[in-house]
Amino acid sequence: MPTLRLFATIRVAAGVGKAEMEGETVADVLANATLAYGAGFAELIPSCRIWVNGESAEPDTPVSEGDEVALLPPVSGG
Numbered sequence: 501m502p503t504l505r506l507f508a509t510i511r512v513a514a515g516v517g518k519a520e521m522e523g524e525t526v527a528d529v530l531a532n533a534t535l536a537y538g539a540g541f542a543e544l545i546p547s548c549r550i551w552v553n554g555e556s557a558e559p560d561t562p563v564s565e566g567d568e569v570a571l572l573p574p575v576s577g578g
Contacts (some may be wrong), residue, residue: 501531502563505570512546513541521569525552527559529569548573 504521511517514537521536523529534542548571550557563569 501565502505502567502569504529504533505568507571508573508575510541510544510571510573513537513544523533525559526552526557526561526563526569529563530559530571544573 501520501522506514506517506519506521514573519533519536521529521532523532530545534545550559551570551572552561552563553568557569570573
């Protein structure tokens with residue numbers, strides 16, 4: 501089962517930083533995470549960059565056992 505890693509605001513919305521999520525694609529993993537974490541979580545997904553195993557990914561990117569799907573929201577700073 502892929503591992504979902506969450507950072508910054510989307511981590512706060514989910515209430516966890518890491519979770520195992522079923523899915524054969526990034527889109528499947530995100531759909532299952534939305535079911536688990538709700539509308540506030542879902543609203544943040546479009547603003548996030550998606551990475552699988554350290555590489556930029558798209559919703560149709562396949563994932564499998566041991567893969568890490570990371571959601572990185574925009575970061576502001578000065």
